[in-house]
Amino acid sequence: MKILIAIGSKDFSKPTLKLGMKVAQAFNAKTTIIDVGEKISEFSSQLVELAQDQLESWDFDAPGVDVLEWAFNYLSQNKLIDTKQTETGFPKNRLIDDGEGRKMVYLSGTACEDVNLILRNGDIIAELREEVQFGEYDVTILGKSRKRNMSHDLLQYINSSILIVNDYEDQKFDKILLPLDYKDGMLKVAKYAIRVALALNVGIDIFTVFDKDKSQKKGSNYFSKIIKFIRRSGVQYSHEEKQGEIVEQIIKKADKNKIIVMKASDMSPIKRFLKGSIPLSVMNECDVPILIVK
Incomplete structure (x- = not known):
């Protein structure tokens, strides 16, 4: 599995990095931590390039390097990277421009397969979308945006499953909350729920909600197949x-000791924007981590 953890601030990104690395460690995933800094103007870019040629004498930091250095220090303090790579501090001299609009540092992880640090500059949605496509990540982990339109755009344009961290205070999870519906694609969602449950050694609370106007029998056969699949995995449920x-019932069922795993909306982008999707509504109204599977 390949995981992308998006950070953006030394002040607000610690919960995202902490939970992101915990998930990556559980899966022994190839992990990349990315910061998308502000777009650099052409004039500033020329100054940056000039300064990079004289880093040793000027001790100049490109925009966003401080956030990567903070992430490096977090990994070092929590022994998530090889100690041989932490003896001299953040390796600015190994921040390599790979020719794809990214600056990278390659590190050797101790808790997961490997850890890379990446800096991009520009629009956060566009840069994250490009990075996900370029790196073919399975899951993108990021903090909850205070802007509702930003949350909508992240779900719509990033072509990977997305884990929204929300409020995370280092609590120990005891259950996966898996809301089921009878639409296609739920088997993949169940597989993700099982993988997370096995990795964290927790059970799954399967939760189905029926509208008053819809027959309960409509999805009963489909649900029984999903439940049978989960039972055969050996996970308690x-x-x-x-x-x-x-949405109301999911929010009532959720609590801080659960991770919600649910399917992304099948609605078109226009309908999703006008009516709102169930995952987006749950994400906006709920303060627990939510994995939206695409």
Whole structure:
């Protein structure tokens, strides 16, 4: 598995990095930590290039390097990278421009397969989308945006599953909350829930919500197949059925000791923007981590 952890601030990104590395460690995943800094003007770019040629004498830091250095120090303090690479501090001289609009540092991980640090500059949505496409990541992990349109755009344009960290205070998770519906693609969602449950050694709370206007029998056969698949995985599980409004019921069921794993919306981008999707509504109204599987 390949995981991308998006950070953007030394002040607000610690929960994202902490949970992101915990998930990466659980999966022994190839992990990249990315900071998308502000777009550099053409004039500033020329100054940066000039300064980079004289880094040793000027001790000049390109925009965004301080955030990568903070991430490096976090990895070092928590023994998540090889100690041989931490003896001399953040290796600015190994921050390599790879010719793809990225500056990178390659590190040897101790808790997962390897760890890379990447700096991009520009629009956050565009740069994250390009990085996900370039690196073919399975999961992108990021913090909850305070801007509702930003959350909508992240879900719409990033072509990977997305784990929204929300409020994470280093709590120990005890369950995966898996809301089921009878639409295509739920088997993949169940597989992700099983992988997370096995990695974290927790059980799965399967949760189905039926609208008052829809027959419960419509999805019963489909649900039984998913539940049978989860049972065969060996993961402990429970199954509860409720009737009502699905977003409201999911929020009632969620708590800080659970990770929600649910399917991305099938609606078109226009309908999703006008009506709002169920995952987006849950994400906006709920303060627990949520993995949205695409």
